[in-house]
Amino acid sequence: MSARSFTAALVGLLAGATVFALLLHWQAAGFQSLAGLHLLGNVLLARDGQLSLETQLTMFPPLSFMIVWAETVVFPALKAQAVLLSSAMLCAALGAIIFMLMRRAHYSIRGSIALTLLVMANPLVLRAAADGPGLVLLLFGMLALALGAFGLPRQQRVNDLILISLALILASFAHIAGLVVALASLPCLALIIPKRQLVAYPGAAFLVLLFPVLFTLASFLYVNWIFTGEALHFLPNAMLQQGFVEALTPEGLLLAIGGSLAMSPLCFALIFYALPGSSLREAALALIMMLCAAPLIAFALRLEIAPTSLAVMAVPVAISCTVFWPKEQLNPQAPYLLLTVAFAAGTVVCALDRSDETTRWRIALGGKAVPSSQPEMEQLASHLTGKSILVDAGAMPAIVGIRGSAAGVESAESRAFRMAQINRQINSDIVVVRNPDSGSGSDLIGRTFPSLFEEGARDYTLIFAGTKWRAYARRNGASS
Structure with missing residues (x-):
């Protein structure tokens, strides 16, 4: 193992351990997200043979269920802590990946650690970890999507095409908000597809990016149809979320959009200060449009998603902007300041979110006993x-x-x-x-x-x- 990989593993381990300690502290104060309890209940029922095979195969979103189920199989003693440990382990992996990305972008070791800390300590990220592994998985999908969005028009590599395609799959099957992201990304892809390909072969260009996620979604619908007789059997529970949070209100919509924009000073810096004709401008604009479109789609569909669950998607976008920051054109120290601004914006969004789950999380964050939501x-x-x-x-x-x-x-x-x-x-x-x-x-x-x-x-x-x-x-x- 190289020194860089060892340092990344150490940073990730510290991040994961810190998040796990916080989750245990909040649990002791009385906070457990209803989404996490719902997931844990399904896993325990499946492990004890109380859920049929068709119910397990049509569970949505499936990725978080599979991760926690596998965790309880490997560690049977894990019960209430299984969901918390899954979130912490994913946060550890996220912290290690962020550190590696910063080092590859030629930030110093101290600078990379500082940038990783600014991201992982963002209240929106901690709120996502408290919600369960689904939202943390969505951060992975959004990070891959944002990195591919910057890399594809700039380098035009097949790797970036694959990265975007896999990112859409990961986001769609990680959390209900991921489906919103996939829908919101459709018109924005036109800005990141190389212009020559878009003009010459518009249909083929979109098909290459979207075929993997469309095929995966079609396969999941087919499995639903085979086992239940209804292709959309999974949708009611996935959309209603069984009352975990309130449906997105107009105030929540404004908070989600405003929070996403406030979390994106790096994107705006690239849009307004990058060189004319730079691919960075178009990629940053596409990502900003996607962050604004996602809450609008969620509001139109009356999905029960907290504003913080939508605003947190701006965090991976900020990471990708930091990775692709043009140090030769713009101030190389600016990302530190702008990520600090994003940290402050995340704090404000969490403070203004009046949804029941976030309100209870804020009480636990203050070290007070949390009243029961149910x-x-x-x-x-x-x-x-x-x-x-x-x-x-x-x-x-x-x-x-x-x-x-x-x-x-x-x-x-x-x-x-x-x-x-x-x-x-x-x-x-x-x-x-x-x-x-x-x-x-x-x-x-x-x-x-x-x-x-x-x-x-x-x-x-x-x-x-x-x-x-x-x-x-x-x-x-x-x-x-």
């Missing part, structure tokens, strides 16, 4: 202690994440539930049912036993009554 679900989880718990876990995987274990859970895809459907009789120690009048409607158990929520079941007594969920336990001595 008190009813946490109270319900404390009652689920039986040996056999019949629950539509697919409709509420976060409760399995709160429990930290799928032990005893009999999901709606289990043999116990199929027998209950056939016999029209419940034989589990505890049964959980969702309120049919809630915003989400009945779950599968409620649709199978329509009177269960209001009237309960014979030989069962009510042990938990909430506005959205009720739980009934078998009376002592009742026959199974």
Whole structure:
């Protein structure tokens, strides 16, 4: 291992360890993202055989699920910390990559460490890590896309074509916001495709860039259709995010766009001060347009995405601008100042974001105890202690994440539930049912036993009554 690689590994290790320590501190204060609990619940259910193969194969986004699932298989003792460790490990890899990029761009060792620190300590990056591995994976995709956007018009290498194509795939399957990025990038690609190719073969130029991601998306749709009969089976849960955050509001839209622009002083410097006709100008303009288009698309589709999840995509763009900064034309010290400005902008965006998840994260950041965002679900989880718990876990995987274990859970895809459907009789120690009048409607158990929520079941007594969920336990001595 060369000295540069060793230093990069050390920087990445320190970054990952610091992020992991922060995540554990925030967890101790009471903050765990609902997206992370949802992911953890699905992984625990899959590991215990409570999710069918078709459910696992049509999980979206699949990459974060695969990473955490593999992690729990390799380290079975990992439960609640699996999602946190995944985020920290990805942050470690991101820190090492940033350091290597800066060294290859001929920044000094101290300068590279300082630039890496400015990026990894940005509150938007820390907020992304707290959300779960999906957003951190999206940062990898955005970084590859931005590097390819600067490299393709400048060097016209096949490597940059491949990098952009792979970046679109990674972004699309990392997080729901990645699909928004892929859509937002379509018109912007025209600015980075070499002009001669765009004029002579416009269709072929776009096809070369987009074919890999289109083929991958088509394959995923085909898998959905084969296993569920619906090509878009994955879409409702992916778009609704099961109430993790509020739908993007007009205020959130302005914050996402304004935050992205405030995070991009390096891009604006390249647009206004690079040499006339420089490919850097067009690439920077294309990336700025993409950062502005993504929140607009998310708002138009009414996606439930926090403004910070959209604004954080400006961080990889700032990294790529630093890598391609023309030191012979512009002040070589400017990236340090401009990344400091981006750090301040990220702090302001996180401070202004009024979404529930970010508000709770800010409380944890201040070292205070975080109030629960789902008190009813946490109270319900404390009652689920039986040996056999019949629950539509697919409709509420976060409760399995709160429990930290799928032990005893009999999901709606289990043999116990199929027998209950056939016999029209419940034989589990505890049964959980969702309120049919809630915003989400009945779950599968409620649709199978329509009177269960209001009237309960014979030989069962009510042990938990909430506005959205009720739980009934078998009376002592009742026959199974």
